[in-house]
Amino acid sequence: MSHFDNFFKSAFTVDNVIFGFDEGDLKVLLIRRGEEPYHGKWALPGYFVYPNEDLDGAAIRVLEELTGIDNVYLEQVQSFGAVNRHPFGRVITIAYFSLIKISNFSIQPASIALQAQWHSISAVANLAFDHNKILKACFQKLKWLVRSRPLGFELLPPQFTLTELQHLYEAILETDLDKRNFRKKILSMDLLIDLNLTQEGVAHRPAKLYQFDEERYQALLSEGFNFELKESRTQHKKDKSSESAHP
Amino acid sequence: MSHFDNFFKSAFTVDNVIFGFDEGDLKVLLIRRGEEPYHGKWALPGYFVYPNEDLDGAAIRVLEELTGIDNVYLEQVQSFGAVNRHPFGRVITIAYFSLIKISNFSIQPASIALQAQWHSISAVANLAFDHNKILKACFQKLKWLVRSRPLGFELLPPQFTLTELQHLYEAILETDLDKRNFRKKILSMDLLIDLNLTQEGVAHRPAKLYQFDEERYQALLSEGFNFELKESRTQHKKDKSSESAHP
DNA sequence: TCAAAAGTGTTCTTATTACACCCATGG
């Protein structure tokens, strides 16, 4: 068995890409590292997998240890194994991702995390290791998945308005959607429960609040569904302009 | 750095799931192992990744060494890392998959492969390690991908009939498709070149032969496209039956 | 002349798109 020994000198880690949505902005949870390598740098919450630990279990444990976030569903995305991606030796990493409702969790940095904080996707710093690359791959995956699974709903608080939901999809898909078509499609899925409540204290007509129909949501999740939505083509033109120009 | 040493005792491998299509049947390329563990058992062509080798490169090298297949595009699928999946220690594996035209390659078992052979997907034996699980996951991925990318074409010989193409999709999607709707959709993509040739020596009306328009294929590949096709609901009823029953 | 697979169109239904104005509230 001796000639195998050379192969048993590498390590592997899990890295978690946790997406959240707040203030109309898609966010990702990052930690500041309190350990070498990349001490003091922002990074995805990740760590080594123990010898007696499955990958999925490791991802859950590591996330909890570094950020205090518990009880979330993590999905494996991809491995990254470039030869020199870790300065201590050969380390490949398995990326996991999840979508959570920011308001449901309090972030509690611990272990090797000096800090844990939500960062806007659009303003993520230079991260440790190849974590920018990993983040990008996970964002791509999110973008892809959201079209065929009703995932976006994982990110919103229990009560939300249709406009918030639309903004979320726009943030993920990086496009503008047509308001009427969006509402028509969403409502036709029969996935939202009208709470007969409205926003309060807003300086405009208050929006109705909705909640997900968990049962139907689970049903749709398992069968998958098509969620392509065409972007709005309105060129920010003020109403009643052209069109009526010709007799 | 000493407390990290415990982590650097694992190994990782790549395993390739190579799909082909022949005789109306979806196939996968397997090797018979000539090395422990699982000596003599059928397995996916895979092996350890060298310390100085990237994952993608390792997948290509391993495939070539074990089967002689060279110059194919391999795509990473997923990692498998259950604690006891390898009897020699902690070994996680990265699964890769590819689609090839069986007729374009001659299989040349070498290295630790005693044999290399195409096996019908529907009749795959008990494989070494967790390779049945890996195969299943890759088949699922194929099924999923084929709906949104014109992948199926990778599997057919340069010239083929529309019925062959349909059978291929039926094999991958494990369903029946409506002949007329299938042809309508495929031809409307403007992806096939009519060679103005027909089959010869068949005991029925000979079918026209087509070839892919490589240029347009590449264009579609990069933009992705929607390839959902509804299954045929014909219940194998002989023509002129019901329907005309009511006045 | 028979068996076997190739080939071919139309109608119906459903989903998608484009698009503009009035409404309710707080300041």
Next chain:
DNA sequence: CCATGGGTGTAATAAGAACACTTTTGA
């Protein structure tokens, strides 16, 4: 009374689904 975002419907088009018979060949 005004600024702000909420809320609504319809017509045109495109895509999908259902479905049956004639044609060509070799045996």
